[in-house]
Amino acid sequence: MALEAVGSALVGLVELPFRDGYVPSIVVVSLYVSLVAVSLSTLVSVPVAVTMGFLEFPGKSLVKSVINTGMGFPSVVVGLVVLFAVSNQGPLGSFELIFTREAMILSQFVLATPPITAISLAAITGVDDGVREAASALGGTRIDVALVVLKEARYGIATAILAGFGRAISEVGSVLIVGGNITSADGISKTRTLTTAIQLEARQGRYETAMILGAVLVVLVLTVNTIVVRLSDNGVTR
Amino acid sequence: MYRRVDGVSMSIQRRRFVAALGAGATVAAAGCTGDTTDGETNESGSNGDTTAQVGVAGETLTLTTTTSTYDTGLLDAIHTDFEDLYGVSVDAVAQGTGAALESARNGDADVVMVHARSLEDEFMRNGYGINRRDLMFNDFVIVGPEADPAGIEGASSATDALTTIADAQAPFVSRGDNSGTHTKELVLWEEAGTQPGGDWYQETGTGMGEALNIANQQGAYTLSDRGTFISQRAEIDLTILVQGPIEGGPEILANPYGVMAVNPGVHDNANYDLAMAYIGWITSPGAQDAIADYQMNGEQLFFPEAISEEPDFQQYVPEGWQSDSASE
Amino acid sequence: MLRVTDVTHAYDAEPVLTDVSLAVDPGEVLALIGPSGVGKTTLLRILGLSLEPTAGTVAFDETDVWAADTARRRALRRRTGTVFQAASLFDASVARNVEYGLRVRRPWRERIRSGIRGLVGGEDAPASVRDALDVVGLPDAASRSADSLSGGEAQRVSFARALAYDPDLLLLDEPTSDLDPRNTAVVEDAVERARARDIGVVVATHDMNQAERIADRVAVLLGDGVTEVGLTEAVFDDPRDDRTRQFIAGELVY
Numbered sequence: 172m173a174l175e176a177v178g179s180a181l182v183g184l185v186e187l188p189f190r191d192g193y194v195p196s197i198v199v200v201s202l203y204v205s206l207v208a209v210s211l212s213t214l215v216s217v218p219v220a221v222t223m224g225f226l227e228f229p230g231k232s233l234v235k236s237v238i239n240t241g242m243g244f245p246s247v248v249v250g251l252v253v254l255f256a257v258s259n260q261g262p263l264g265s266f267e268l269i270f271t272r273e274a275m276i277l278s279q280f281v282l283a284t285p286p287i288t289a290i291s292l293a294a295i296t297g298v299d300d301g302v303r304e305a306a307s308a309l310g311g312t313r314i315d316v317a318l319v320v321l322k323e324a325r326y327g328i329a330t331a332i333l334a335g336f337g338r339a340i341s342e343v344g345s346v347l348i349v350g351g352n353i354t355s356a357d358g359i360s361k362t363r364t365l366t367t368a369i370q371l372e373a374r375q376g377r378y379e380t381a382m383i384l385g386a387v388l389v390v391l392v393l394t395v396n397t398i399v400v401r402l403s404d405n406g407v408t409r
Numbered sequence: 410m411y412r413r414v415d416g417v418s419m420s421i422q423r424r425r426f427v428a429a430l431g432a433g434a435t436v437a438a439a440g441c442t443g444d445t446t447d448g449e450t451n452e453s454g455s456n457g458d459t460t461a462q463v464g465v466a467g468e469t470l471t472l473t474t475t476t477s478t479y480d481t482g483l484l485d486a487i488h489t490d491f492e493d494l495y496g497v498s499v500d501a502v503a504q505g506t507g508a509a510l511e512s513a514r515n516g517d518a519d520v521v522m523v524h525a526r527s528l529e530d531e532f533m534r535n536g537y538g539i540n541r542r543d544l545m546f547n548d549f550v551i552v553g554p555e556a557d558p559a560g561i562e563g564a565s566s567a568t569d570a571l572t573t574i575a576d577a578q579a580p581f582v583s584r585g586d587n588s589g590t591h592t593k594e595l596v597l598w599e600e601a602g603t604q605p606g607g608d609w610y611q612e613t614g615t616g617m618g619e620a621l622n623i624a625n626q627q628g629a630y631t632l633s634d635r636g637t638f639i640s641q642r643a644e645i646d647l648t649i650l651v652q653g654p655i656e657g658g659p660e661i662l663a664n665p666y667g668v669m670a671v672n673p674g675v676h677d678n679a680n681y682d683l684a685m686a687y688i689g690w691i692t693s694p695g696a697q698d699a700i701a702d703y704q705m706n707g708e709q710l711f712f713p714e715a716i717s718e719e720p721d722f723q724q725y726v727p728e729g730w731q732s733d734s735a736s737e
Numbered sequence: 738m739l740r741v742t743d744v745t746h747a748y749d750a751e752p753v754l755t756d757v758s759l760a761v762d763p764g765e766v767l768a769l770i771g772p773s774g775v776g777k778t779t780l781l782r783i784l785g786l787s788l789e790p791t792a793g794t795v796a797f798d799e800t801d802v803w804a805a806d807t808a809r810r811r812a813l814r815r816r817t818g819t820v821f822q823a824a825s826l827f828d829a830s831v832a833r834n835v836e837y838g839l840r841v842r843r844p845w846r847e848r849i850r851s852g853i854r855g856l857v858g859g860e861d862a863p864a865s866v867r868d869a870l871d872v873v874g875l876p877d878a879a880s881r882s883a884d885s886l887s888g889g890e891a892q893r894v895s896f897a898r899a900l901a902y903d904p905d906l907l908l909l910d911e912p913t914s915d916l917d918p919r920n921t922a923v924v925e926d927a928v929e930r931a932r933a934r935d936i937g938v939v940v941a942t943h944d945m946n947q948a949e950r951i952a953d954r955v956a957v958l959l960g961d962g963v964t965e966v967g968l969t970e971a972v973f974d975d976p977r978d979d980r981t982r983q984f985i986a987g988e989l990v991y
Contacts, residue, residue, distance in 0.1 A: 259516030259678060267678075269517045270471060270502060301825035308787055308819040309838045309899065312811065319837075323828055351502035356488035361500065371503075374616030375480050376641055 188380060189358070196360040197368050198391065204272055204364060205340040208279035209287070213332055216284050220291035220328075221317050238292075241285030246278075247344030253278040254348050270351040272362055278345035283335035290334055294327020295320055329403045333396055340392060343370050365391070465683045466496040472687070473510075473518040475589050477617045478666065479503030481636045481710055487699045491690050497683060507587035513537060513669075516676030520684040524589040524666040527596070530727035538669035540685065542692050543724040545700050545711040546665040548653025549593055552621070552638060553579075553630035555648050561630075562650045567659045568601035570651045575601075578609040580629035582620050585612025593664065594632045600661065621645055634664055636710045643706075655712065665714065667724070668692075692716070738763050738937055739784060739906055744793030746779055753779050757793070759956055759966060763905065764935040766928060768948040768969070771958035771984070777941035778910055780958070784939055785908045786814040797906075815842060817906040818899030822914060824891035826883040831875070831894050834883055835866045838902035869897035872930050874923045889920030896927055907931055909940045913947065925951050945985060949973060957981050 223231065255261050257268040257277070268274040298320045306319040321328070343366035350362035352371060363371075365388040372381035478484070479501060488499045504512060506523045513521040514537050522544065523529060532538040551561065551570055559579040564570040574581055583605070584591035598605050611629070613620050617637040624631040625645040635653060652658030668691060670684040690696055692715035700713045739761040746754045753776040761767050761784070769777045782788035783795060786802050795802045797813045805813070818838065826834050840848060870876055873893035878886075886894060892912060899907060909928070913921040928951050931938055942948055948955050949969060956966040957976075965972055965981045976982045 259676060264516075269512075270500060299825065301821060301823050302827060304787075305819070305821060305825040305895075305898075306827075306837070308785060308817075308821075309841070310811075310815040310818075310902070311837075311841045315841045319827060351500065351504070353500045353502055354485075355498060356485045356492060356501075358485065371480075374476060374619050375637075376616075376618030376622045376644070378622075 193354070193358040193360070194384075194387065196354075196358075197363050197365055198387070200272065200360045200362065201340055201364040201366070201388070201391070204275045204346065205279060205336060208276045208339050209283050209332060209336045211276070212280050212283040212287055212335055216287035216331070216335075217291055217321070217328060220288050220295055220331075221321060223288075223292055224295035224320065225313070225317060235292075238285050238289050241281075242289055244282070244285070245344065246282055246342040247348065249278050249281050250345030250348035253281065253345060257349065269349065270353060270362060272350065274349040275346040275362060275364075278349050279339040279342070282342060282345065283339045286338055287331045287335035290331030291324070291328045294324035294331065297327065298323045326403060329399060333399055336395060337392060340364075340395075341366060341388065343367055465680075465686055468497050468680060468683055470497060470499045470520065470680060470683045470687055471502065471518045472499055472520050472522060473502045473504050473508070473512045474522040475506045475509060475524065476503045477588070477590065477634050477637055478522060478524065480616070480618065481640070481703075481705060483700065483703050483711060486703055487691075487696060490696070490699065491687060494690065495683075495686055497686075499687070505586060506589045506592065510537075513671050516671065516678060518671055519680040520668060520670050520687055522666060522668045524664050525592040526665065526667065526728060528587075528592060529667050529669065532669065533727055536675055537672055539672045540688060541667050541669045541725055542688055543714045543721065544666040544668045544691065545697075545713050545715070546663055547635050547711050548655045548658070548664050549590065549632055549662040550635055550638060550649045550653050550658070551630060551651035551662075552624070552633050552647040553650050554628040555646065556628070557650055558628075559630070564651050565659060567597055567651055567662050571597055571605075572601045572603050574630055575603045575605060575610075578607065580609050580611070580624075580627055581605070582624040582627070582629045582631040583610060583612045584615070584617065584620055586614050588617075589664070590617060590632060590634055593662075597632070597661065621647065636705060639708050639710065640705050666711075738798060740796045741783060741790075742794045742796070744780075744783060744790040744795065746776075746783065746788070746790045746792075752791070754783075754790070754958075759784070761906065761937045761939055763937050764932055765953045766932050766938045766940060766951055768952035768955045769939065769941040769958060770943065770945065770948050770955055771960075773943060775958045775960055777958060781819070781908050781910050781939065781941050785817050785819050785906075786810065787819075815902075816904055817908060818902070818904035820892075820896050820899050820907070820909045820912050822911045824888075824895040826886070826891055826894060826898075829883060830879070831870070831881050831883060831886070832866055832879040834894055835869055835879075835898045835901050836863060837898060838904075839863065839865060842902055865901050865903070866897075869901040870894075872900060873897045873927050889916045889923075892916055893920065893923060893927070896924060900927070900931060903934075905936060907936050907938045909938065911941055911943065914943070921947075945973075957984065959984060 223234065253274060254269070257263045257266070257274045259269065268277070302323055303316055303320060306316040311319065343364075346362070346364055347367045347370060350364070350367065352363050352367040353361040354363050355361060360368075365384055369381045369384045369388070372378070372384065472484075474484070480503070484499075484501045488501065492498055502509070502512070502518070506525045506528060509518070509521050509523055510528055510532055512518045513532070514535075521532075521538065529538065529541065533541060551567060553559075553561070559574045559577040561570040561573050564573070583594055611623075611627075613623055615623070617633060618641060620631055621633055621637065621641050622645065623629070625647055630650070631647075635655065638647075638649070651662070653662040653664070654660050668688055670681060670688060671679040673679050673681040694716055697713035697716050700711050701709065703710055740759070742758050744754060744757045745752055757780060759767070769780060771777055779788065783790050786795065786797065789803050797816075800809070800813065802810055802813055827837065843851075866879065867876065870878055873896050875890060875893055875897070878890070878894065883891065883894070892915070896909075896912065913924050916924065925947070928938055928940065940948075940952065952969045954967060955969050955972050957972065957978075959978075959980050965976060965978050972981070973985060976985060
């Protein structure tokens with residue numbers, strides 16, 4: 172699988188005191204959880220941002236405040252809230268999500284949505300009014316105008332998604348609490364991500380190993396960012 | 410995901426359906442190979458509910474435990490045997506003593522393994538934990554800088570050593586996190602009759618490895634489990650100043666581990682069958698030997714305690730419990 | 738074709754337009770002349786069926802536009818096209834810009850299908866797009882990107898964009914005020930060709946000479962509505978109002 176190849180390639184660069192397959196497996200879990208969370212969040216955030224960019228409704232400034240607050244919300248607090256929700260005692264207890272990747276996706280969804288929404292909203296409202304007016308005057312329905320604005324704002328929205336992904340993949344507080352940092356006995360990760368693996372090494376005082384894993388994480392984020400930027404540049408005919 | 414079908418939980422229906430499928434498949438397979446085994450299969454390592462008799466196969470046991478226990482690597486070393494034996498998988502969640510018990514209280518764990526007897530007793534008294542067994546022990550040691558400013562080296566009483574440190578106001582690092590180590594430390598202070606506090610007493614709220622690092626950097630004393638100290642010894646300049654009972658030191662520094670199943674009477678979703686299979690396995694001679702054989706840096710870390718010719722009733726009940734004392 | 742009667746519009750307390758009555762017919766060019774800020778853009782937006790006046794009626798093909806339901810109104814609005822003072826092109830290719838009007842007038846299923854086709858293979862620009870680009874003198878510009886155009890070229894593409902779907906009414910808001918003489922000439926020629934297709938054209942401009950060049954009729958706005966409207970020659974040679982005379986002579990200072 173491509174993700175494992177990336178993981179193995181990264182590991183191959185450095186001698187790490189781990190069993191075979193350990194680091195690739197935590198890379199896979201990190202990517203899986205964050206990519207799914209960010210994708211779901213984008214599906215929700217962008218339409219919300221479009222709606223907020225076009226409509227006036229009662230309580231709109233309250234929603235804006237909530238979103239902006241959400242951007243700075245500590246990940247560990249989100250983790251506690253999700254823990255409460257998915258714990259056996261909580262409202263979602265019957266879904267048995269505690270200590271699963273799905274719970275981690277849920278908490279990262281909550282973390283990624285505010286930045287993706289807020290930055291997309293800024294990009295959308297930043298689109299020149301003249302463009303909106305032209306799209307409408309030339310016969311576009313509200314949907315047409317929204318689509319035009321979305322296209323005009325596409326780089327800002329891509330930035331928003333990358334910001335959300337960055338927040339998700341580098342957070343440790345929530346995935347540690349709801350995921351449990353679990354690997355199978357032979358070292359293959361179930362709910363352990365790069366960040367929680369770093370935390371594990373650090374709490375045992377193995378700081379150098381922790382730093383190496385940190386470097387792996389940075390390279391990973393850099394790779395994803397480069398791919399997205401490259402893809403969006405391809406859409407430009409300059 | 411569960412859906413209600415005619416008021417019956419879909420999960421139960423699905424299990425029966427798959428079991429029937431499995432039974433049918435097994436019978437068919439038996440017919441093909443000419444094997445007659447009463448429709449019972451005992452394939453080790455098989456996944457999926459193959460028959461209704463091997464009830465736990467394919468399931469996952471959630472075990473919560475402390476970070477120091479997990480970080481020794483013991484569990485990863487021995488769990489594979491259990492997994493292969495029953496065809497299950499174990500999710501070992503290293504949360505720290507307090508969180509491990511809390512998860513079990515919430516019904517998010519099936520079995521819990523900690524080393525804080527007073528907290529375990531409370532857990533049992535409140536009805537959350539049942540079928541407790543003594544599992545294994547190691548010990549704590551008091552470590553500090555070689556220079557030993559407070560002069561506690563070789564003390565035969567851990568409580569005296571701590572009092573000496575307090576009187577000298579020598580820097581001391583505490584876990585401060587309700588972990589097994591921290592719980593033991595608080596017991597020691599209480600036995601010593603000293604209230605620790607002041608600039609020299611630092612509560613870090615970190616794991617044991619980090620706490621040792623902090624103590625190392627500050628030339629401070631700290632209480633550590635032997636296992637973590639052994640694994641870090643090469644990288645820090647602290648040395649053992651007060652030994653634990655394994656090396657002849659005071660009994661009070663013993664660090665016994667207990668394992669308990671989560672009471673299905675309180676949480677009906679707890680996987681009680683599998684929890685009991687686990688407790689049965691880990692207190693069996695084979696697993697206890699494996700525990701004794703486990704080494705870190707060439708040293709034995711844990712001493713098995715579950716197998717004993719002499720009865721040990723105290724492991725099943727809160728310490729000091731008497732049959733004629735008031736039950737709640 | 739289009740008639741506005743006693744239209745008044747106020748954004749806050751101050752009315753920008755008072756009791757304006759105008760008509761536009763197919764195949765004629767009407768110039769709205771007056772100084773900047775007098776309300777030409779507002780009137781243009783009302784004529785383009787984008788802005789509902791505070792008072793008065795707007796009738797397109799005898800239909801009261803703002804009394805009709807949304808769908809009918811949208812259908813009427815879609816028979817107009819607007820070219821703004823700033824080109825406001827979309828960040829895409831020239832072809833995508835020019836065909837926008839055509840695209841939004843097609844049913845959704847067709848749009849999705851051609852969108853998928855576009856992703857896979859790319860389509861040739863439809864005939865009307867090439868034709869519109871021809872009218873503005875940019876026959877080979879289809880595949881260029883919008884941001885590679887000069888200011889004059891962008892404005893001409895904006896014109897082609899409004900022309901491509903064959904509107905009945907074309908509204909131009911100071912279309913050449915930022916252009917050099919050559920581009921201005923191209924745009925004015927395009928206006929003439931639109932008129933030849935029986936399109937009704939309304940041009941807002943503060944350039945007297947331009948009005949004289951291209952308009953059949955002019956409406957003069959001088960601050961509180963239309964002071965005068967009539968055939969260009971008539972208004973310019975013999976304005977009825979003193980202020981009009983002064984304005985045309987360039988004597989009025991605002």
